[in-house]
Amino acid sequence: MAADDRNAFEVYRDRVDRPLLRLFKEYGAAEAHWLVIGMTANVIARVAGLVPPVVLGVAIDAVFTGDGPYTLPGVPDAWLPAESAAQFQFSVVLIVGAFVATGVFTWIYGIAANNFAHRVMHAVRTDSFDRMQRLDMTFFDDKQTGEVMSVLNNDASNLEVFLDNALQNSARLGVMVVGIAGVLFYYNYELAVVTLSAIPLMILFTVWFMRAVEPRYVAQRSVVGDLNTALENALSGVELVKTSNTEAHESDRVETASKRYFERTMSILRLNYVYRPGMELFAGLAFAATFAVGGYWLSSGPPGPFTTTLTVGTFVTFVLLTQQFVAPLAEVSNIVDQYENAKASSERVFGLRDIPIRIADSEGAVDLGGEGAVDLKSDENEASGAVEYDDVSFAYAENALVDPADADKEVIRNVSFAADPGDTVALVGPTGAGKSTLLKLLLRLYDVTGGAVRVDGRDVRDVTLASLRSNVGYVAQDTTLFxxxxxxxxxxxxxxxxxxxxxxxxxxxxxxxxxxxxxxxxxxxxxxxxxxxxxxxxxxxxxxxQRQRVAIARVVLQDPAILILDEATSAVDTETEMLIQRSLDRLSADRTTFVIAHRLSTVTDADTTLVLEDGEVVERGSHDDLLATDGLYAKLWGVQAGEIDELPEEFVERARERHVDRAVERTRTEASVESETLDD
Incomplete structure (x- = not known):
């Protein structure tokens, strides 16, 4: 994928090094005690599972056929009974005890393993969500919600499956291979070579599979986000879908995304269709070779170069342990599958977490308004509410600041004004002129790329975000309720x-x-x-x-020193607007208020009105002053008051050019910034 085609999330995802090792360092260490308990119990359970075949083989030779002594590996002969009846009873006790121990320690392992896996998953999900919330607005301007949901839900769940199943099954496999190989070599090293001859081939086969399947898992995880986005968009916009009669179109979009996911998944499964049967074939051949060679050995003596003695009991032990050997080896495909899935998911998790947070408290940041104004839970806001924009410029840029001198990329240019505590400042102008963006700089949803925004004489970049935002109440045009x-x-x-x-x-x-x-x-x-x-x-x-009035009530309860009303009455009827406007007048009487309005009749009493066009303040003054200048404000007022039928063509043409240029320049800026990020 070309650099220009990738967003910041993909750039940082590709930079993640050894993601699973990082997962254990950053999250596994805190829960290591659960991992140790689980691993220890797992080892004991697996070792206990080896006892019955060994005891059975010894009992057959010592008790039933009389072909050998009653001895057990690692157990002193003095501890073992000498009489056949006692040996039989002792064998029964050992076998039953081994099965009980296997069950008990498997239960302990399950509890510990699940605690470890789910605690890590919980920490990953909550930390990732916390990090995501603190990312700059530029990330959310570009990032699809469905993909972020995929990281927080699907990818975190994949890590849980790996930590719970694959990790413990890997330990189980290791214990079984080492333990069984040790027992087999102890009893008959020559037949053990036959039994274990398939392992090198299985290792080579596994290495090939892992190299082939890894890029396919990466591709699969990337399209999960696209599918989630398609589903989220269709569900969140269901009213528009129904009123537009576009159900078929949305179904096609979901079908397309689902088909891509299906194709990526099938590309993985096609490899699995080769790998899993291949592993089972190798394991089965090892069992068949053991049975064939051992059976011939018992009936006709040592075949070919073999010289050692093989008893019936030893042969039974080999057959039973080889059967235990087959199942774990055949499960290697599942372990590899879960490992590759977890690796791709952990890259996405850490890719999200590694995106830098650029809008954060600076070193030495102070609380706005002093002690007691740190958050909006305080009953007293000590900020006075004086606001100053000093030659402010701003350009949308992801991961870097754009040169303020590059006017083609700026959406706010050289804006300066001041508002004293208690003043009401109205911002008016055509759609897309930069009114909302200008006030979002006050909240530090974005940071200026030139000049400074100050509250009570302090640059907003030098005060804590919590104290700043607790002193600024914001009612947006698009109301958000939970x-x-x-x-x-x-x-x-x-x-x-x-x-x-x-x-x-x-x-x-x-x-x-x-x-x-x-x-x-x-x-x-x-x-x-x-x-x-x-x-x-x-x-x-x-x-x-109704939603807008609830949102306004929320800000009323906040009781901020500074109030931002971004088309706060746009969704209400004329009568309700009059009532709300009356309450807003009371609310704004003793606080600095910024009002964005398209209906100019709502801001005629503002202390100062700023007229924005193409990111610049082109006119300023009171309502009467602006009408007297006969500029853009007067033209807009005339249209809304019915005194002018329509805006002059020069204003309409400028608006068209502004919207086209802004779309082109923003796309170019994002592509340029992402390319610069890659170069860095």
């Missing part, structure tokens, strides 16, 4: 993640007061369960206007 009750959504942020009793009467009263201020109390109170009504994912059970 599945839960209305009360939970209003409390969100203000009473989230704290020990305070969110169900207390005092908190409930404050929630109701906030809802009343947002003109939301009446419709909430009329619902069957009032404030405890569940609103569904993204608030789908509420109308657009």
């Amino acid at each position: 599945d839960g009750t209305i009360a939970e959504n209003i409390r969100y942020g203000r009473f989230t993640g704290i020990d305070e009793d969110v169900e207390s009467d005092a908190v409930r009263e404050r929630v109701i007061e906030a809802a009343k201020a947002a003109e939301a109390h009446e419709f909430i109170d009329s619902l069957p369960n009032g404030y405890e009504t569940r609103i569904g994912e993204r608030g789908v059970k509420l109308s657009g206007g």
